Amino acid sequence: MSFGAISVASGLDVWQTQALSLGMFTGASQFALVGVLGAGGGALAAVVTALLLGARNSLYALSLRPYLDTAHTSWWRVLGRAQITIDESTAMAIRYPAGSRQARHAFWTTGLAIFVLWNLGTLIGALGAAALDDPRVLGLDAAVPAGFIALLWPRLRDRSAIALALASAAVAIALVPILQPGLPVLSAALVAVIAERLMARTERTS
Amino acid sequence: MIWPAVIIGSIGTYLLKLTGYVIPARVLENPALRRLTALLPIALLAALVGVQTFSVGTALQIDARLAGLAAAIIALILKAPFLVVVLVAAITAAALRATGLSV
Numbered sequence: 001m002s003f004g005a006i007s008v009a010s011g012l013d014v015w016q017t018q019a020l021s022l023g024m025f026t027g028a029s030q031f032a033l034v035g036v037l038g039a040g041g042g043a044l045a046a047v048v049t050a051l052l053l054g055a056r057n058s059l060y061a062l063s064l065r066p067y068l069d070t071a072h073t074s075w076w077r078v079l080g081r082a083q084i085t086i087d088e089s090t091a092m093a094i095r096y097p098a099g100s101r102q103a104r105h106a107f108w109t110t111g112l113a114i115f116v117l118w119n120l121g122t123l124i125g126a127l128g129a130a131a132l133d134d135p136r137v138l139g140l141d142a143a144v145p146a147g148f149i150a151l152l153w154p155r156l157r158d159r160s161a162i163a164l165a166l167a168s169a170a171v172a173i174a175l176v177p178i179l180q181p182g183l184p185v186l187s188a189a190l191v192a193v194i195a196e197r198l199m200a201r202t203e204r205t206s
Numbered sequence: 207m208i209w210p211a212v213i214i215g216s217i218g219t220y221l222l223k224l225t226g227y228v229i230p231a232r233v234l235e236n237p238a239l240r241r242l243t244a245l246l247p248i249a250l251l252a253a254l255v256g257v258q259t260f261s262v263g264t265a266l267q268i269d270a271r272l273a274g275l276a277a278a279i280i281a282l283i284l285k286a287p288f289l290v291v292v293l294v295a296a297i298t299a300a301a302l303r304a305t306g307l308s309v
């Protein structure tokens with residue numbers, strides 16, 4: 001529901017909002033795309049931010065292979081399972097033994113159930129927000145950063161993650177008056193690259 | 207420019223998901239790539255929190271969104287679910303505006 005409302009408050013119409021939940025179907029990327037567009041960023045900056053956030057789904061798919069593959073997995077099944085490869089379906093599948101029927105069952109039921117609920121919620125939220133004259137009155141603009149911090153929160157598992165988050169937020173805020181809208185957020189990807197290099201160096205020396 | 211972003215973004219995120227199932231595993235097993243993929247969501251989501259809280263176009267402004275964010279963090283510390291966190295932030299900001307305490 002919150003995605004639908006936030007997307008419409010960011011300036012997308014109900015159809016565009018619903019198309020994202022059907023076609024993109026990965027929460028963080030969807031929120032990022034509408035967030036960057038809503039802040040006045042260009043389409044390119046919005047798409048690149050969404051793709052960088054969606055890259056982790058590739059690794060989920062990779063780690064799911066031994067859990068889902070059988071000797072006769074058809075190509076249309078692979079095409080279908082790709083769309084419902086998200087945090088939740090991955091987490092449910094890997095609780096069962098690799099290659100087991102339960103793992104496949106958990107993946108498909110979780111993925112499809114969330115797909116249906118997420119799209120229903122999107123529609124309700126989008127129609128609700130579209131009925132309002134000024135989303136600011138209901139504080140929907142404040143709901144946007146709240147949605148992002150709720151997505152971020154479970155990833156702040158250790159001190160280096162918290163340090164990276166604070167550094168990225170500081171860099172992006174500092175660049176707001178200097179760069180075009182959309183680019184300050186993307187610049188945080190460079191902060192992540194620097195953090196990765198620092199971690200690689202620490203690993204080598206330890 | 208919204209529809210092209212929606213369509214190209216959707217195709218791109220789908221292809222990323224599909225990539226993990228169809229390309230040779232060793233391509234994605236590069237440790238640096240793995241680390242970076244784990245760090246990117248933290249950096250980008252944190253940047254989005256910062257920009258969406260303080261920016262109005264290319265200007266910075268402190269307003270009711272900051273109070274909403276503080277309320278959201280308290281809700282997260284209390285382990286509230288996603289929808290509650292978002293609602294608490296919206297209600298906090300709306301209440302401050304309705305009482306004239308903030309813009």
